[in-house]
Amino acid sequence: MDVSEKLIFPGQKHETADGGILITKLDDAINWARANSLWPLVFGTSCCAIEMMSAADAKYDWSRFGFEVARATPRQADLIIVAGTIVMKMAPVLKRLYDQMADPKYVIAMGACTISGGPFFYNTYSVVKGVDHVIPVDVYVPGCPPRPEALLHGMIALQEKIKNETYFGKKTKEAK
Amino acid sequence: MGLLGEDIVTEDGEFVINMGPQHPSTHGVLHLKIWLDGETIKRVQPHLGYIHRSIEKMSENLSYRNFIFATSRMDYLSAHINNEACALCVEKGLQIEATPRAQVIRILMAELTRLASHQLWWGCTGLDLGAVTPFFYAFREREAIMGIMEETCGARLTMNYMVPGGVMYDIHPNFQNRVKEVMKQVKDNLHEYFEILTGNVIFENRTKGVGYISAEDAISYGCTGPVARASGVSCDIRKWFPYEGYDKVQFDEILDTGGDCYARYMVRMKEMLQSVSIIEQLIDNIPEGDFQAKTKNVIKLPKGEFYQRVETARGELGVFIVSDGAASPYRIKYRSPNFSNLSAIEHMAKGAKIGDLIAIMATLDLVIPDIDR
Numbered sequence: 001m002d003v004s005e006k007l008i009f010p011g012q013k014h015e016t017a018d019g020g021i022l023i024t025k026l027d028d029a030i031n032w033a034r035a036n037s038l039w040p041l042v043f044g045t046s047c048c049a050i051e052m053m054s055a056a057d058a059k060y061d062w063s064r065f066g067f068e069v070a071r072a073t074p075r076q077a078d079l080i081i082v083a084g085t086i087v088m089k090m091a092p093v094l095k096r097l098y099d100q101m102a103d104p105k106y107v108i109a110m111g112a113c114t115i116s117g118g119p120f121f122y123n124t125y126s127v128v129k130g131v132d133h134v135i136p137v138d139v140y141v142p143g144c145p146p147r148p149e150a151l152l153h154g155m156i157a158l159q160e161k162i163k164n165e166t167y168f169g170k171k172t173k174e175a176k
Numbered sequence: 177m178g179l180l181g182e183d184i185v186t187e188d189g190e191f192v193i194n195m196g197p198q199h200p201s202t203h204g205v206l207h208l209k210i211w212l213d214g215e216t217i218k219r220v221q222p223h224l225g226y227i228h229r230s231i232e233k234m235s236e237n238l239s240y241r242n243f244i245f246a247t248s249r250m251d252y253l254s255a256h257i258n259n260e261a262c263a264l265c266v267e268k269g270l271q272i273e274a275t276p277r278a279q280v281i282r283i284l285m286a287e288l289t290r291l292a293s294h295q296l297w298w299g300c301t302g303l304d305l306g307a308v309t310p311f312f313y314a315f316r317e318r319e320a321i322m323g324i325m326e327e328t329c330g331a332r333l334t335m336n337y338m339v340p341g342g343v344m345y346d347i348h349p350n351f352q353n354r355v356k357e358v359m360k361q362v363k364d365n366l367h368e369y370f371e372i373l374t375g376n377v378i379f380e381n382r383t384k385g386v387g388y389i390s391a392e393d394a395i396s397y398g399c400t401g402p403v404a405r406a407s408g409v410s411c412d413i414r415k416w417f418p419y420e421g422y423d424k425v426q427f428d429e430i431l432d433t434g435g436d437c438y439a440r441y442m443v444r445m446k447e448m449l450q451s452v453s454i455i456e457q458l459i460d461n462i463p464e465g466d467f468q469a470k471t472k473n474v475i476k477l478p479k480g481e482f483y484q485r486v487e488t489a490r491g492e493l494g495v496f497i498v499s500d501g502a503a504s505p506y507r508i509k510y511r512s513p514n515f516s517n518l519s520a521i522e523h524m525a526k527g528a529k530i531g532d533l534i535a536i537m538a539t540l541d542l543v544i545p546d547i548d549r
Contacts, residue, residue: 124229
């Protein structure tokens, strides 16, 4: 897909034969706004949270992509980055946090533990084998823990996904 | 009704609130149940288990080489030192020692880890007490250290670099030069740490005299590491029970008698300089030779019980292995520093205001997966 076609901002003027008229689709305007101000919930259970913090520091700087407004309360968050293992005792809490978030809400499963239980898949009695048993996941980021670059890539992938949504019904268009 | 199905106001008129498991300053998923009279804390009760991953049980089914990886996920900020403790304990059972080169590499890695851990703690303490800038200063140096780790170990956070008998690979050819560069950077920049936070009036007011614990109480609660040393308890395992060759390097055990949050803060700040000093003594003196002693492909420990303690960035970590002679341990128990340090939280917080609890938790430097394991 041609990148230049994609970048239609609301308020942008397009030259027409009759002079400048603001034209954009509602979907594009809403998706543009949503994708570029994703506010993540500060939710880290273990090691991946440290790499999530690294992604916030000056070297990786996730504020370049509009993720820097990390919120401590689910009521203000758009996105929950599940950073770290979810165990049986934590699963109901995570579900509750997800339910408290306002729509539209998105989930990134960060790290091997949240994808499948990862290193704690075998021989454990307490680990939830994949966070998608509890809440629906939009993007999976593999790694143990994933590098900050991998997390950024995952979040940019989520932005792409949001940009292809339709406003009514939250259906995602055919993936590119 | 509260989270645990109890009334939120007790018969005595105390207000019960739950802090966590989702709370930004619990540094993870610690759940504190707090009884309040107005804003004054009457009781604090930690609830554990929100990140209990059954690492001890899991290790019983893994071989003596394989179980070490799980310990990097326990106290992930001192992953190297955790791995080292396990490797040392297995070596004790095998009655072998790591090669001289491996021992020096291990000390270097352990001290780099301690430095990175204290830097992260410093940044997060700032965040918890309302200062955002320290976080960026701290991560500037931390990322440089992570770069060194990545080059030699292949991972930034969970390294799994220590194996029974030595280390997994030899050091990267750039290792010595990069460590020297970073040590220079740390020494040049450490004064900024003090300038930006230590003398700050708000910071001093929030930490001085807050969360006091006496030396006797610190001992009876089993506190170790900087928490106990800030109360004047000399408990550095590197001094008292030297392992690897810590007896051959010169460093001071930092002690303070304040016993409050500010003393704990200063102990960690001064420990950073000691770590730099240890690294500088050893970086040019890495002996030649093998980086790993010869061990059998399948390690089997003789029947018996083995215990090894090390000093992590947070205190004393003990590894206790019971072996029945098989290729995997019969039972493994970790004595983790955070668990004991957390037990003192009620003693420290009783009578303080609820805002002080944040300062107390920040200077306890808790890593929750190490408590739950």
